[in-house]
Amino acid sequence: xxxxxxxxxxxxxxxxxxxxxxxxxxxxxxxxxxxxxxxxxxxxxxxxxxxxxxxxxxxxxxxxxxxxxxxxxxxxxxxxxxxxxxxxxxxxxxxxxxxxxxxxxxxxxxxxxxxxxxxxxxxxxxxxxxxxxxxxxxxxxxxxxxxxxxxxxxxxxxxxxxxxxxxxxxxxxxxxxxxxxxxxxxxxxxxxxxxxxxxxxxxxxxxxxxxxxxxxxxxxxxxxxxxxxxxxxxxxxxxxxxxxxxxxxxxxxxxxxxxxxxxxxxxxxxxxxxxxxxxxxxxxxxxxxxxxxxxxxxxxxxxxxxxxxxxxxxxxxxxxxxxxxxxxxxxxxxxxxxxxxxxxxxxxxxxxxxxxxxxxxxxxxxxxxxxxxxxxxxxxxxxxxxxxxxxxxxxxxxxxxxxxxxxxxxxxxxxxxxxxxxxxxxxxxxxxxxxxxxxxxxxxxxxx
Amino acid sequence: xxxxxxxxxxxxxxxxxxxxxxxxxxxxxxxxxxxxxxxxxxxxxxxxxxxxxxxxxxxxxxxxxxxxxxxxxxxxxxxxxxxxxxxxxxxxxxxxxxxxxxxxxxxxxxxxxxxxxxxxxxxxxxxxxxxxxxxxxxxxxxxxxxxxxxxxxxxxxxxxxxxxxxxxxxxxxxxxxxxxxxxxxxxxxxxxxxxxxxxxxxxxxxxxxxxxxxxxxxxxxxxxxxxxxxxxxxxxxxxxxxxxxxxxxxxxxxxxxxxxxxxxxxxxxxxxxxxxxxxxxxxxxxxxxxxxxx
Ligand SMILES: Nc1ncnc2c1ncn2[C@@H]1O[C@H](COP(=O)(O)OP(=O)(O)OP(=O)(O)O)[C@@H](O)[C@H]1O
Ligand SMILES: [Mg+2]
Numbered sequence: 001x002x003x004x005x006x007x008x009x010x011x012x013x014x015x016x017x018x019x020x021x022x023x024x025x026x027x028x029x030x031x032x033x034x035x036x037x038x039x040x041x042x043x044x045x046x047x048x049x050x051x052x053x054x055x056x057x058x059x060x061x062x063x064x065x066x067x068x069x070x071x072x073x074x075x076x077x078x079x080x081x082x083x084x085x086x087x088x089x090x091x092x093x094x095x096x097x098x099x100x101x102x103x104x105x106x107x108x109x110x111x112x113x114x115x116x117x118x119x120x121x122x123x124x125x126x127x128x129x130x131x132x133x134x135x136x137x138x139x140x141x142x143x144x145x146x147x148x149x150x151x152x153x154x155x156x157x158x159x160x161x162x163x164x165x166x167x168x169x170x171x172x173x174x175x176x177x178x179x180x181x182x183x184x185x186x187x188x189x190x191x192x193x194x195x196x197x198x199x200x201x202x203x204x205x206x207x208x209x210x211x212x213x214x215x216x217x218x219x220x221x222x223x224x225x226x227x228x229x230x231x232x233x234x235x236x237x238x239x240x241x242x243x244x245x246x247x248x249x250x251x252x253x254x255x256x257x258x259x260x261x262x263x264x265x266x267x268x269x270x271x272x273x274x275x276x277x278x279x280x281x282x283x284x285x286x287x288x289x290x291x292x293x294x295x296x297x298x299x300x301x302x303x304x305x306x307x308x309x310x311x312x313x314x315x316x317x318x319x320x321x322x323x324x325x326x327x328x329x330x331x332x333x334x335x336x337x338x339x340x341x342x343x344x345x346x347x348x349x350x351x352x353x354x355x356x357x358x359x360x361x362x363x364x365x366x367x368x369x370x371x372x373x374x375x376x377x378x379x380x381x382x383x384x385x386x387x388x389x390x391x392x393x394x395x396x397x398x399x400x401x402x403x404x405x406x407x408x409x410x411x412x413x414x415x416x417x418x419x420x421x422x423x424x425x426x427x428x429x430x431x432x433x434x435x436x437x438x439x440x441x442x443x444x445x446x447x448x
Numbered sequence: 449x450x451x452x453x454x455x456x457x458x459x460x461x462x463x464x465x466x467x468x469x470x471x472x473x474x475x476x477x478x479x480x481x482x483x484x485x486x487x488x489x490x491x492x493x494x495x496x497x498x499x500x501x502x503x504x505x506x507x508x509x510x511x512x513x514x515x516x517x518x519x520x521x522x523x524x525x526x527x528x529x530x531x532x533x534x535x536x537x538x539x540x541x542x543x544x545x546x547x548x549x550x551x552x553x554x555x556x557x558x559x560x561x562x563x564x565x566x567x568x569x570x571x572x573x574x575x576x577x578x579x580x581x582x583x584x585x586x587x588x589x590x591x592x593x594x595x596x597x598x599x600x601x602x603x604x605x606x607x608x609x610x611x612x613x614x615x616x617x618x619x620x621x622x623x624x625x626x627x628x629x630x631x632x633x634x635x636x637x638x639x640x641x642x643x644x645x646x647x648x649x650x651x652x653x654x655x656x657x658x659x660x661x662x663x664x665x666x667x668x669x670x671x672x673x674x675x676x677x678x679x680x681x682x683x684x685x686x687x688x689x690x691x692x693x694x695x696x697x698x699x700x701x702x703x704x705x706x707x708x709x710x711x712x713x714x715x716x717x718x719x720x721x722x723x724x725x726x727x728x729x730x731x732x733x734x735x736x737x738x739x740x741x742x
Contacts, residue, residue, distance in 0.1 A: 077544030109546040
């Protein structure tokens with residue numbers, strides 16, 4: 001997609017700084033500080049709110065201090081203003097870690113923020129610095145860069161690794177709206193395999209956990225695209241091996257995921273079998289309960305999945321492989337370059353779909369609808385044609401219109417999702433798979 | 449009373465080529481002709497109007513803005529030689545901030561306050577920093593600011609490259625109602641300077657513009673500058689002052705500026721190569737008269 005084709009309305013991500021701030025705001029007792037123009041912090045707080053009402057937390061989103069530079073700093077340079085802001089923030093805000101970022105404007109005028117930080121030695125607490133001019137990339141990129149710098153500047157390089165310690169990467173706070181629930185479920189499962197799991201960004205993580213992350217023996221990247229570069233950098237810097245997998249959603253995917261990780265780490269197969277058996281039994285026990293309503297309501301749908309590069313394929317796979325739906329289209333909504341698209345295509349091709357959906361790269365909401373309308377016979381003629389019916393739309397909140405066009409129920413699952421609050425909920429793993437089943441059935445029952 | 453037509457002129461050219469010297473003499477000469485003139489230095493160095501004010505610096509618009517948060521245009525305007533209004537945009541110290549944005553801010557600030565109309569100016573002359581490195585420095589040639597651009601250039605290739613680049617900028621904005629090119633002021637080029645003049649003449653004919661004046665290099669300029677004055681003020685009877693007065697008269701009579709026809713990168717290189725061959729030939733004595741060779 002060329003630059004000029006980028007949608008200018010209803011974007012599905014924000015800028016690099018947006019990703020950095022959302023992520024920094026999820027780290028334990030961490031204070032991000034923006035050196036940028038007055039709109040950056042506030043607007044990006046609003047943007048992150050579109051990730052299931054993400055919220056402020058410790059010192060994130062609406063509480064992020066900013067230098068709010070104006071015309072005078074743009075012309076004469078904003079380093080004095082930054083120094084003043086840092087001194088006040090260190091004075092009045094408590095935190096175990098400070099993350100100073102630049103923004104578009106300060107990167108363009110070339111403020112040397114690093115030099116300002118260095119001149120404030122000794123610093124009261126650890127400070128990480130990164131250039132986060134929004135023009136450098138989107139929020140997913142920002143997440144990856146912050147994780148990278150977190151390791152490079154904060155997390156000690158441990159020579160000795162702990163065989164039982166792993167880190168989870170790849171889910172971007174707010175922009176993967178279910179990141180907490182997903183990470184917690186994956187952690188719960190890996191813990192049963194005897195592992196200690198750092199998620200870095202969920203409740204309960206401490207700075208001790210963060211600092212220990214360098215001792216991990218594996219970084220598990222739960223996204224084909226995001227956090228992968230960071231994991232590669234960390235392998236270089238900290239000697240931590242990494243593996244890139246799809247986010248596992250539902251029993252089939254999660255069993256495969258656990259076996260893959262267990263094999264990587266050489267975990268006793270008997271233990272893995274036991275854990276999986278227990279989980280699978282419980283899972284289908286619940287599914288069994290749901291079969292009555294499934295049978296009663298003819299719960300069988302065509303589906304359109306619209307989500308980012310991390311989530312789209314796992315959801316489509318779940319619908320097809322686990323609950324027997326027919327996903328007709330999978331729209332990946334990130335603005336991806338050719339290489340990234342290839343990564344997604346390969347992951348897509350590896351899924352054993354019963355009926356293969358069409359994979360489309362499109363970020364524009366209207367064009368997604370148009371694509372379906374212009375490529376589906378039911379919209380082109382009055383005669384009898386196979387139709388996408390009954391249809392179900394899994395997408396972001398802005399896909400509501402598409403659901404109306406397809407006359408089907410709708411479950412908002414991807415960014416921007418602002419018509420539900422998401423705290424503990426997740427769709428990954430066994431429990432997440434069940435939660436997704438619940439939500440899908442509930443959406444269908446909601447009009448009753 | 450019908451609103452007075454203000455003639456707004458921008459002077460561009462390579463760094464150090466003589467823009468400020470030429471501009472100040474032009475302002476002084478126009479002022480002597482009875483016009484109300486403002487000289488607007490668009491350069492963080494803020495030294496454009498020095499020779500109009502006995503070699504002194506004036507507070508800049510951006511300094512005032514930085515110190516007070518806002519600027520009343522009156523506070524940034526200082527009278528110089530013969531009542532010429534002197535203004536300096538100013539800007540950040542080298543290596544920090546954004547000088548281009550500073551120029552935009554300073555120019556807009558004066559424009560918004562309608563100070564040109566209030567002062568009933570006849571001429572506003574912008575003296576703009578050498579290389580148009582970013583959009584900010586193009587502001588005087590964008591819509592609604594200057595109508596005419598004059599480029600100061602010597603016969604040095606680097607100066608001509610800069611002039612050609614400027615022509616590209618003018619061409620770019622010309623469709624959007626930007627300033628057009630009035631011509632080239634050939635500085636440090638005497639009318640009888642042989643191949644130096646021929647180089648400039650050849651360049652203007654290829655780019656479809658004209659030479660406004662040949663301004664020779666002159667010790668009078670240096671002497672006047674050392675006494676903190678323009679040549680017009682310090683040595684009004686000198687031959688050099690006459691040259692500047694002639695320039696002012698031509699600028700005053702000038703009405704129609706045009707979209708220039710800049711050379712492409714390749715054309716410019718070929719053109720320069722041709723000329724260096726000729727110059728080498730001249731210096732080794734093979735050719736004695738360039739005029740004859742052309
Ligand atoms: N015709 C001339 N004869 C003698 N000296 C000259 C002439 N024109 C310019 N100079 C001298 O050249 C020097 C540079 O001139 P000036 O400051 O006007 O250049 P400028 O283009 O404004 O430079 P900058 O890009 O740095 O603003 C000055 O010392 C000036 O006196
Ligand atoms: Mg100058």
